[in-house]
Amino acid sequence: MSSQPQLSHSECSDCPIRHRAVCARCEPQELGELEVIKYYRSFEAGQTIIWSGDQMNFVGSVVSGIASLTQTMEDGRTQMVGLLLPSDFVGRPGRENAPYDVVATTDLVMCCFRKKPFEDLMARTPHIAHRLLEMTLDELDAAREWMLVLGRKTAREKIASLLSIIARRDASLTKRGLSGPIVFDLPLTREAMADYLGLTLETVSRQISALKKDGVIHLEGKRHVTVPDMGRLMEEAGDDADGGFLV
């Protein structure tokens, strides 16, 4: 419905995620091989990209937009287990079926490869395999970081942790740095935040109101956030204000 840019003839060399995605380490010649087998797909906000249990016949990278990985229990309880940002990789070489739902949280563009050709290429291209290992290890660290949030933090700390992650990512994209106020738009609904944090949407709403009342954040509308003091926000998150390690 929404008019999306047609990207099917973009060159890898111009790609916005060229230096961070699974292809980051590739030599020009290797990039050429990827270029031949890649194709773009666009998804609208809310669309499910992959259903848990489905056969995965492609893998790919998020080029723009945000996707989420979610698990659902039989009674409907859901937990988001990952947030996929531009350059993040979807799919697992060597695995047949998807272990979680992958849902487009915003409008989304992905750079895809059919699974088999990608696996073949990876088998003979250590630069790709090596980069994928590196990215997977980073994701594992992030997942474990998140386990601390889910297991031990209070609702207020959980909200502060999530805002702090989004704020840091945003600061790193816009290269504005972490000193001075940070301004960004929340890419998630209250319900999506609740699913990420293991809370109800009412608790999310209350804690956001509380952080606002206490001056930790300012809100314009529901989604537009200003963080006047990043150090303060990180204190609220229960993190060491200096020792942040993920960028």
Added chain:
Amino acid sequence: MSSQPQLSHSECSDCPIRHRAVCARCEPQELGELEVIKYYRSFEAGQTIIWSGDQMNFVGSVVSGIASLTQTMEDGRTQMVGLLLPSDFVGRPGRENAPYDVVATTDLVMCCFRKKPFEDLMARTPHIAHRLLEMTLDELDAAREWMLVLGRKTAREKIASLLSIIARRDASLTKRGLSGPIVFDLPLTREAMADYLGLTLETVSRQISALKKDGVIHLEGKRHVTVPDMGRLMEEAGDDADGGFLV
């Protein structure tokens, strides 16, 4: 203190984790190269193997015993973010400092490699790099599975989930299968279970008592557990009794 078997001259070919560890895919000649640089280290229950933030100068595999990865907040709240069983890998090639504490939960033997030689060997041995990627992806899946437990399950479901994981692992080691009663010893104190599940030890204790009262498990002493009906336990864990995917 405790008299531990001296393993320093064991052969890789006899190694109990030969087929599951990072060396699983190695050819005999590659194994020989590992053999040259490997060395064994033993740790007693309770000992901290690596402190968070410390420089990592080795990597390695758990040969026997159990270790845990834990994160600690400034105020002392701790969350276990991983349980390392025999064949699991510790350490990250390409990273200088340890992101979490690694603690020996039981007496432990590890097969270690100094980091630099291992990295060099890995760089020229795709079988190792490939196996490490595979293992890391499995760990990522396990971490995400655990995020659902931490974020959305009740205390009772959390306990049942933990017991079910230990029971399945045990059944797979002893090759007794999942039909019929399963018997095992808990390798964790109540406090360690609490740290893993994001609960207090009191809540752990109460829920174990409740599961016992309801006949889901039997206890002899504090640690020796019998699960008369694995399907029942998995129901209590909130998992689909048939669709378990991790073994």
Added chain:
DNA sequence: CGACCGTTTGATAAATGTCAATTCTAGTGG
């Protein structure tokens, strides 16, 4: 025997969830 550690159990408090009513906001069609 006595001290200690891990564990259990009880009473109570605090945090978060649940249910329900409103408010806000963006978009739609008259």
Added chain:
DNA sequence: CCACTAGAATTGACATTTATCAAACGGTCG
């Protein structure tokens, strides 16, 4: 341009779960 509507978000009252604090138990090791 302006109601009208649907979805998102907020807020309130109350219920439930889990944490906290405290006491006591049981086995093990000196």
